[in-house]
Amino acid sequence: DGLFEPVRIILPECLLNPAFPDDIFQCPAIVGGNVEVSQRLTDTLLKPFGILACSQGTMNNVLFGDDTFSYYETIAGGCGAGPGFDGASAVHHHMTNTRITDPEVLEYHYPVRLERFEIRTGSGGQGHFRGGNGVIREIRFLKDLRLSVLTQHRMIAPYGLKGGKPGERGSQWIVHENDSKIVLNSIDGIEVKAGDKLVINTPGGGGWGRQK
Numbered sequence: 001d002g003l004f005e006p007v008r009i010i011l012p013e014c015l016l017n018p019a020f021p022d023d024i025f026q027c028p029a030i031v032g033g034n035v036e037v038s039q040r041l042t043d044t045l046l047k048p049f050g051i052l053a054c055s056q057g058t059m060n061n062v063l064f065g066d067d068t069f070s071y072y073e074t075i076a077g078g079c080g081a082g083p084g085f086d087g088a089s090a091v092h093h094h095m096t097n098t099r100i101t102d103p104e105v106l107e108y109h110y111p112v113r114l115e116r117f118e119i120r121t122g123s124g125g126q127g128h129f130r131g132g133n134g135v136i137r138e139i140r141f142l143k144d145l146r147l148s149v150l151t152q153h154r155m156i157a158p159y160g161l162k163g164g165k166p167g168e169r170g171s172q173w174i175v176h177e178n179d180s181k182i183v184l185n186s187i188d189g190i191e192v193k194a195g196d197k198l199v200i201n202t203p204g205g206g207g208w209g210r211q212k
Helices: 033-049 103-109
Strands: 061-065 070-073 112-120 134-141 145-150 171-175 181-183 187-192 197-201
Touching: 103 112, 171 187
Parallel strands: none
Antiparallel strands: 061 070, 061 145, 112 134, 134 197, 145 187, 171 181, 171 197
């Protein structure tokens, strides 16, 4: 308590300080504020201080379901490195405290099979201190479903600092049973068929300092 008493935040009217109607029932709903906006904002605030390279900057939101159920998870990635330490691999960072569903629970309750979940080796940015690695997660759908993804750092890589290299960007795609592939955008939705597989590679964190 009291941590922010000496801090005064001055913002013009913008995305982070919108003009809302006085009638709360006329106000728009918050979309992605607790997951994506908070992640990008934290990296934006940290960068000017030069104390930490960019982390994965997203929570890699994955949602699937039909008219009878829905499932929602967020997926870990790499943390940015800093002066004196490497970034952590395969974790959430900044504001989140979520824990991903255990494979046994996921497969027991939902019509999917988790075929792969591992550290994405080499995805962290190089540097004197290396950024953390993201993860690879592959989910096979066992019935026809609707799938949505809400992610960031698919076009621009998480930045390094003090000469450190950026982390690898994330990506996601659908693999059909005939091995054909559909690449998904950072924010996308698609109807999947039984047998289709979602492959998602989460971003790595940026590196810190030049390699010696």
